[in-house]
Amino acid sequence: MMNTDLNADKLVLVTGGAGFIAVHCILQLLTAGYRVRTTLRDLNRETTVRSMLHEAGVEAGERLMFIQTDLSGDANWDKAVKDCTYVLHVASPTPKLNFKHEDEMIIPARDGVLRVLRASRDAGVLRVVLTSAIGAIVYGHPKQTAPYDETDWTDTTHAPAYQKSKTLAEQAAWEFIAREGGSLELSVVNPAAVMGPVLGPDYSHSIYLVKNLLTGKMAGCPRINACFVDVRDVADLHLKAMIDPKAKGERFIATGGESIWLREVAKILKANLGDKAKKVKANQLPNILLRIAALKDPMVKSMVPLLGIPMNLTSAKAINLLGWSPRTAEEAIVASAKSLIRLNLL
Known part of the structure; x- marks a missing residue:
């Protein structure tokens, strides 16, 4: 059990505070007694963040502060990291579907990571936890049935632009730490x-x-085929990676068990939601249909290389090294559905 009194004097920066993972990180940090500063591109979104925390039963009050920054510019990063013990760099440029050149995603992702690391080093931050993705691990490999682990890296010569941006940004982070990180420590969650x-x-x-x-x-x-993980467990792993000495210089895959096919996701919804899942179609679509749809839809096009490919991952490292204990994929999927229904977001 975390002693919240001991954490009250520690300030943690969470970048991109309005994001899905970031809000859950803020929520768990506040619950654990930390003070939190978070970055927003638009300070008008403070009310959105506070209302999401309220939805989870937490009134942040003055323990949560906001500062305006953007990953694409230098302004305010020195102020954002000032007096922070730790930084959770969760913010990431949103995937673009209609981009003219992949650099539109690669450059902001890589430069943004380096801005955060440089400012953190200069401010005397102890450790940065970077939110990467399995996109930096699973792409461009020959087809394999063995689960991917933290020693695997995406081959950027055979990766879609967004996954390539995540890979190059994470690699740039590790290179920065090795070459000019000083005493700054880095852990990565994928x-x-x-x-x-x-x-x-x-x-x-x-x-x-x-x-x-x-x-x-x-x-x-x-x-x-895909692995799934609950956002609450992703946030928990960020906090574990933030404070555990064993997490220094390590990357951690976050998955709630073995991979499943999308058809199983549909069946999970039908089995758990009854009448609320009556529109869910669990039939298998022929590959040719997706290939035809991909001609007009960029989102579908990005899925075509994944057809029929096993994408199994293992979180044994996080479980064994940090004592992480994730929910199952089924729990995570059902929680998503129930919250969408409850908040009228369908």
Whole structure:
């Protein structure tokens, strides 16, 4: 059990405070007694963040402070990290579907990470926990059935632009620490598809899978395999990686068990939600249908290389080294669905 009194004098910066993972990190930090400063590109979104925390039963008051920054510029990063013991760098440029060049995603992601690390080093921060993704691990490999682990890296010559940006940004972070990090420590969390309870209109792209199934927007399930993890467990792993000495210089995959096919996601919803899942279609879509749809839809196009590919991951390292104990994929998926229904976000 964490002693919240001991944490009251510690200030933690969380970047991108309105994001799905970031809000859950803020929530757990406040619950553990820390003071939190968070960055927003637009300070008008403070009310959104506070209302999401309120939805989770936490009134942050003065223990939560906001500062305006942007990953694409230098302004205010020195103020953002001032007096912080730790930094959770969760913010990331949003995936673009209609980009002219992949550098539109790669440069902001890489430069943003380096801005945060440089400012953290200069301010005497102890450790930065970077939110990367499994996109930095699983792409561009020959087909394999063995689960991917933290020693695997995406081959950027065979990766979509967004996954390439996550890979290059994480690699740039490790290189910075090795070359000029000084006493600054780095840990990295690589989450699978993030599910779990939605607290407001901001949630991960993975949640759209559940939303589109529940609303009947998906005519069936493409043959895609994925691992899923609950956002509450992703936040918990960030906090463990933040304070555990064993997490220094390590990356951690976050998955709530073995991979499943999307058809199983549909079946989970049907089994757990009864009448509320009546629009969910659990039939298998032929690959050719997805390939045809991909000609007009950039989002679908990004899924085509994943057809029929096993995407199994292991979180044995986080479980064994840090004592992390994640919920199952089923729990995470059902929590996503129930929160979307409760908050009328369908």
